[in-house]
Amino acid sequence: MSTQDRQPADFVVRGSAIYTLDPARPWAEAFAVRDGKVVAVGDQADVDAVRGRRTKLVHIEGGMVMPGLVDVHAHVGFGGQAAGWELRLPPMLGPDQILDAVHQHARALGNNDWVVGGTVSSPVFHALGNRKALAALDEASLGRPVMLRDDSLHNRWVNSHAMEILGVDGTRMEPARGGWVCDGAGRPVGILLGQPSTDAELAVRRSLEQPHHRDLRSARMAVSIFNSVGVTAIQDAATMGAWLDVFTELDHAEKLNAWIVGSMPAREFVESGPVGTDLFDTATVRRSAHVRPDFVKGVLDGVPMTRTSKFLDPYKPEPSAPGGAPNGHVCPFYGDGLFSDEELLQLLEDAVSRGLHAKLHATADATVRQVLDAVAVMRERHGDGPVFHIAHPEFVHPDDVTRFADLDVVADASPVLWFPTPMNGAIAQQVQDHYMERIWPLRDLHDAGALVAAGSDWPVAMPTPNPWLSIETMVTRRSPDPEFPGSLAADQALDLETAIRAHSVNGAQAMGLAQQTGQLSPGMSADFIVLDRNLFDTPVEHIHATQVRQTWFAGRRVHRGS
Structure with a gap:
């Protein structure tokens, strides 16, 4: 039995298959919770040892219990606004x-x-x-x-x-x-x-009359939506100071039902306000129990659809993006980066000198290589401490795949586009065919030892931050919608267990929350979900239909499904 001590638990969960994601004990019969944390995990008799007269029993019939999921790339404020007002x-x-x-x-x-x-x-x-x-x-x-x-x-x-x-x-x-x-x-x-x-x-x-009041409601709505699909920890991918204030205000009022890790922009991207070091220097005072403004965010290129990603090989010769070839360029056109090498290194130094980490948007192989080269310099200067994410590594040169693991760079595998979609059809019109044959090289990255952590990029990529669609299509590389047949780079598919880990423990590790959430083991926050099915007994093509019956955060039930 694993226990912290013998004080009575507040409640015990049992009665269903419990998938802990703890390598030391992947499956359990029951677990116990006290003061919002897991205090025991094991067989029924073992967990009963921490029950007292006032310990409640949460009995789960059928389905499956597992840790709350982790979304390593989302836009919480934008998502809440879109859902509530737009x-x-x-x-x-x-x-x-x-x-x-x-x-x-x-x-x-x-x-x-x-x-x-x-x-x-x-x-x-x-x-x-x-x-x-x-x-x-x-x-x-x-x-x-x-x-x-x-x-x-x-x-x-x-x-x-x-x-x-x-x-x-x-x-x-x-x-x-x-x-x-x-x-x-x-x-x-x-x-x-x-x-x-x-x-x-x-x-x-x-144009808004009460923007802060609406922001508070938007944030609560966004977290409620995440809870409804089983997510209890989120990395906000571009977090301005105003949103950090909203999240911490809710947390202090005990109305924030998720961990939120902030990524503070180096430059203005979508919203206006202090950015760069002016924002980075406020991280400490904007931190709370469940809000961690621990990352900076740099956007190194755009997106392939509008020929604003930077590639090692040129785009196809006939542009279909609006306005023709960007900036008056004619083919061959490779795309332009948004940071020089010197500017990128300065950004990383600004982060590391303040004890912060970095999430870097780089969608194409040239900017991915630029990040890896910069991280190599940072590793020589600062060692293994800082955490670096490459967000949206859709296209990675084969020579750079092993460098993710060698340099301990997280592959932020987001958005959910590793199956046929209209967006991927638009990308295929712009980039050379060989790129589409290796789009989202998740299997290669995983096999090379890289940490692959998944996110939704909600509300950019999907109307809802559905992790079950993401998990299924990581395995199938196919769309559940028959309107979009076929598969996308099928040899890059992952097995189910790996896909689940990408949406849970890997994300927690990538976000700096490995000691707080992502698995059910003693000392961890009691963040867990109850599903309507056992994922391992479900045909993989049906996983996208998974429903979350209950979501619990820090020992509190924060969602009950119909």
Whole structure:
């Protein structure tokens, strides 16, 4: 028996298969909890040893009990806003359906309220870069300003009223970073690429009467959604100071039902506010029991769909991204990085000198290599202490696969795109065919000894942060939706146990929470979930339909399913 001491437990869980994810005891008959922590795990007789007269019994019939899941890459605030306040557009919608949804949503708003929402899939987004589409959006919006996000979260579609608010006309179309797409006559068509998206988000923010009150509600809604799918620990992938304040305020009020690890941006990306060292220096005072602002965030490139990722081999010669070849480039075009080598090393030094770690967005093989080269320098200077994540390593050169393990770099395997989707169809139109044959090389990375930790990138990649779809498709590399047949780089599939670990203990380790959550063993937070099925007795193609009957965080039940 594993026990901390012989004090009576508050409650004991038994009656169902319990998958602990503890290598020393993967399965157990029961476990006991006291003061929000696991105090005993083992056979029924062993755990009964810590029961007292007031110890409650939580008896689970059927299904399976396991630790709460860990999402290593999500956008908590944005997700809560999208779920609670915004126009939700399934990424499968075409232009006419999107316009109809905008029209219906606008009817319920005030005259000056923004229509804000997403997601517009990349193929549809690319088709909207013309004046005809802008006129249709103007008509559908009933005079309200509109801002719709694409599936990368890097770009926006806005209408003429929004452009008026942003001060955009034919003479101002090239901000410092990114740009406005224009037609052949030089007129903006309402497509924002990169930095102007931040300007639009800020304009929406300025229009709100009580932004902090709404942020509190949005954060609680987001965590509730995560709890409903079994997630009890989240790494927020781009955490501004205002959101850290929201999370800690909720935590101090005992209203935050998840661990949240913050990733503080090095530069403005989507939201405005202090960034870089001005933000990093506030990490200590913004820390609370369950809020850990322990990472910095650097975005080294964009996304392949809009030819803003940086590759070692050039893009296909005929661009289909809006506006043609970016920045006036002609093929061969490899994409441009957003950090020089010197700037990246300075960012990592800024982080490490403050006791922080780094999550680095790098989607293509050239920027992945740039990160690995920088980490090699940091390892020589600082040893094994700092933690480094490469977020979205969709494309990794074969020569660099083993370097993840050699340099102890976490593969943040997010978003959920390792199966056929419209987004991957859009990527295939841009990159050379050999890249798609090795997209998301999860098996190679795992076999080489790299730590693979999974995330949802909600709400960018998915309407809900569904880890069960993610787990299933890590194993099958196929979509459960028959509308998208076939598989994607099937030789990169993982086995079920490895996929589950990528969504639990691996994520906890990657986020610095390995001693707090991710498995059921004595001393760990009592974060656990009750499922409607045993995953190991379920055909893998049915795992996406898994339902969470109960979610418990720190010994408190925070979700009960229907």
